[in-house]
Amino acid sequence: xxxxxxxxxxxxxxxxxxxxxxxxxxxxxxxxxxxxxxxxxxxxxxxxxxxxxxxxxxxxxxxxxxxxxxxxxxxxxxxxxxxxxxxxxxxxxxxxxxxxxxxxxxxxxxxxxxxxxxxxxxxxxxxxxxxxxxxxxxxxxxxxxxxxxxxxxxxxxxxxxxxxxxxxxxxxxxxxxxxxxxxxxxxxxxxxxxxxxxxxxxxxxxxxxxxxxxxxxxxxxxxxxx
Amino acid sequence: xxxxxxxxxxxxxxxxxxxxxxxxxxxxxxxxxxxxxxxxxxxxxxxxxxxxxxxxxxxxxxxxxxxxxxxxxxxxxxxxxxxxxxxxxxxxxxxxxxxxxxxxxxxxxxxxxxxxxxxxxxxxxxxxxxxxxxxxxxxxxxxxxxxxxxxxxxxxxxxxxxxxxxxxxxxxxxxxxxxxxxxxxxxxxxxxxxxxxxxxxxxxxxxxxxxxxxxxxxxxxxxxxxxxxxxxxxxxxxxxxxxx
Numbered sequence: 001x002x003x004x005x006x007x008x009x010x011x012x013x014x015x016x017x018x019x020x021x022x023x024x025x026x027x028x029x030x031x032x033x034x035x036x037x038x039x040x041x042x043x044x045x046x047x048x049x050x051x052x053x054x055x056x057x058x059x060x061x062x063x064x065x066x067x068x069x070x071x072x073x074x075x076x077x078x079x080x081x082x083x084x085x086x087x088x089x090x091x092x093x094x095x096x097x098x099x100x101x102x103x104x105x106x107x108x109x110x111x112x113x114x115x116x117x118x119x120x121x122x123x124x125x126x127x128x129x130x131x132x133x134x135x136x137x138x139x140x141x142x143x144x145x146x147x148x149x150x151x152x153x154x155x156x157x158x159x160x161x162x163x164x165x166x167x168x169x170x171x172x173x174x175x176x177x178x179x180x181x182x183x184x185x186x187x188x189x190x191x192x193x194x195x196x197x198x199x200x201x202x203x204x205x206x207x208x209x210x211x212x213x214x215x216x217x218x219x220x221x222x223x224x225x226x
Numbered sequence: 227x228x229x230x231x232x233x234x235x236x237x238x239x240x241x242x243x244x245x246x247x248x249x250x251x252x253x254x255x256x257x258x259x260x261x262x263x264x265x266x267x268x269x270x271x272x273x274x275x276x277x278x279x280x281x282x283x284x285x286x287x288x289x290x291x292x293x294x295x296x297x298x299x300x301x302x303x304x305x306x307x308x309x310x311x312x313x314x315x316x317x318x319x320x321x322x323x324x325x326x327x328x329x330x331x332x333x334x335x336x337x338x339x340x341x342x343x344x345x346x347x348x349x350x351x352x353x354x355x356x357x358x359x360x361x362x363x364x365x366x367x368x369x370x371x372x373x374x375x376x377x378x379x380x381x382x383x384x385x386x387x388x389x390x391x392x393x394x395x396x397x398x399x400x401x402x403x404x405x406x407x408x409x410x411x412x413x414x415x416x417x418x419x420x421x422x423x424x425x426x427x428x429x430x431x432x433x434x435x436x437x438x439x440x441x442x443x444x445x446x447x448x449x450x451x452x453x454x455x456x457x458x459x460x461x462x463x464x465x466x467x468x469x470x
Contacts, residue, residue: 152391156384160374169370170388173363176356177398216391219308223383 008093009101016105026074027109031117034067038121049126056125057186060135061142061179063121064114068143069168071110072150075102076158076221085158089225095218103151103214111143127190134189134199141202142182148206148213149174155220177205235312238463241454244447251444258437266430273427282340284431288438289333293361294396296326296442300368301393304386316382317457319389320372321449325442327365334358353402354410357395364392378457 003011020027041059042052079085079102088098118139119132127135153171157163185198233239266284273280300322307315337355338348349355368385375381402410423431458464 152388156371156388157374159380163374166367166370166374169363170367173360173367174392176360180356216387220384220387223380223387 003093005093005097008091009097009104012088012098012101013105013108016102017108020105020109026071027113030067030070030110031113033070034063034114034117035121037063037066038125042125053126053128053190056122056127057135057183057190058179059125060118060121060127060186061139061183064118064139064143065146065172065175065179067114068110068146068150069171071106072154072171073157073164073167075106075151075154077154080158080224085221086225089221095221096214099151099155099214099217099221103147103217106151107144107147111147112140114143115139127186130192131186131189134195135186138182138185138195138199138202141199141206142178145178145202145206145209146171146175148209148217151217152213152220155217155224158221159224178202181205235314237314237317237454237458237461238467240314240317241451241467244451244454248444248447251440251447254440255437255444258433258440260437262430262432262434262437266427266434270427270430271424276344279340279343282336284434286333286336286340287431288435289329289336290358291435292438292442293326293330293333293358294399295439296322296329297361297365297389297396298393300326301386301389304382304389308383308386308390313379313382313457314454316379316386317453318446318450319386320382321453322446323365323369323372323385325445325449327362327369329438329442330358330362330365334362352410354399357399357402360395361399364389364395368392 038059041055045051045055076085079088089095091098115136118135122132122135150167150171153167153174156170157167160166181198181201185195185202188195188198234243262284267281270281272278300319303315303318303322305315306312307319334355337358341350342348368389371388372381372385375384455464
């Protein structure tokens with residue numbers, strides 16, 4: 001049966017979302033980790049509200065990066081272990097199409113979910129409501145970019161038995177620009193300045209990775225598969 | 227005409243050529259670094275602002291250049307190995323990674339020693355410094371990805387791909403002093419038009435750069451020979467090469 005690329009992507013996204021919702025703990029655990037890490041900082045530091053507000057963007061973004069890393073490992077791994085990935089690769093669809101679909105599905109249950117939870121964390125970190133729009137937009141772009149970068153890392157480490165630490169080692173340096181501009185945008189929004197410049201930068205990084213990362217991740221998977 | 231190029235894909239040939247190049251590179255390095263060090267540390271005039279402290283530039287700037295040059299070499303060699311399936315490309319990429327990482331570390335250390343008297347701090351979270359630090363982390367990633375695979379050729383290809391992905395950082399380092407308001411001084415040498423340095427300071431610096439490049443070439447050839455020996459340890463030509 002010959003299926004168009006778009007339809008194939010929809011099928012994969014649907015399948016991956018189904019699999020995720022059958023095992024909700026895999027979706028929930030990174031989110032709980034995100035909540036716990038952001039709780040640690042106010043406990044470990046002083047609870048002075050002004051200090052907390054200064055720290056908030058960095059804490060929020062670092063926690064978001066770390067919790068996104070937790071779920072990255074499973075992006076291709078489960079499918080590679082049971083042979084699904086090979087079947088997908090043999091399906092006649094380009095590997096990049098499959099990577100796009102799987103990464104989008106992964107982002108919906110990890111990154112997008114994290115964006116939805118972030119206002120709760122933001123209130124806890126004393127981020128003013130006026131900065132929420134910038135923070136949400138920044139996190140949306142940032143987590144999506146991170147998912148693309150993560151797809152490359154996950155593709156490179158998919159054949160390894162203990163690739164989790166290595167995955168962080170590979171992805172985090174690439175994600176540092178995200179942290180700089182993401183936390184920068186939130187920081188400016190908190191102090192009432194215009195965050196447009198940093199948001200544009202995040203958007204450009206997002207477009208850059210969206211267009212190129214699927215091919216890099218597909219090349220990585222091809223190394224693991226052949 | 228292109229046969230010399232094709233022959234670079236053959237391990238015994240690379241092993242031999244590398245051995246031939248080493249003394250040339252070492253001589254070049256000794257002369258250029260020797261001249262550059264004496265002219266730069268003794269004869270060059272002190273800087274009107276920084277006094278004698280600026281002289282660390284003769285180590286710092288060449289290391290910074292080599293750190294980026296080595297990364298680009300690694301990415302290009304990896305790409306050659308990945309695209310044309312030339313094993314020697316991967317051997318070069320594997321040989322160059324620790325050298326590049328060492329020069330990156332050297333650039334960071336000399337930079338922070340220079341920063342202490344000039345900026346009043348060893349370290350600042352400034353774009354140039356941060357991107358150079360990211361370069362060190364990228365080297366670390368590539369160097370730890372390669373041996374993680376049990377299948378050596380798979381590790382080679384994975385490391386090559388990661389090196390190619392990370393190459394986006396190199397132009398960011400280079401232009402960081404132009405794009406952002408940086409604490410780090412702007413481009414002094416590689417500027418279109420007139421370099422903002424008198425010849426008495428510039429010539430030793432260029433000589434040091436040449437010397438560092440030669441030293442880099444010599445170490446690369448030595449490491450490449452080791453890499454070839456290790457990778458081809460099953461091959462019959464190794465026995466002859468070692469016996470002779």
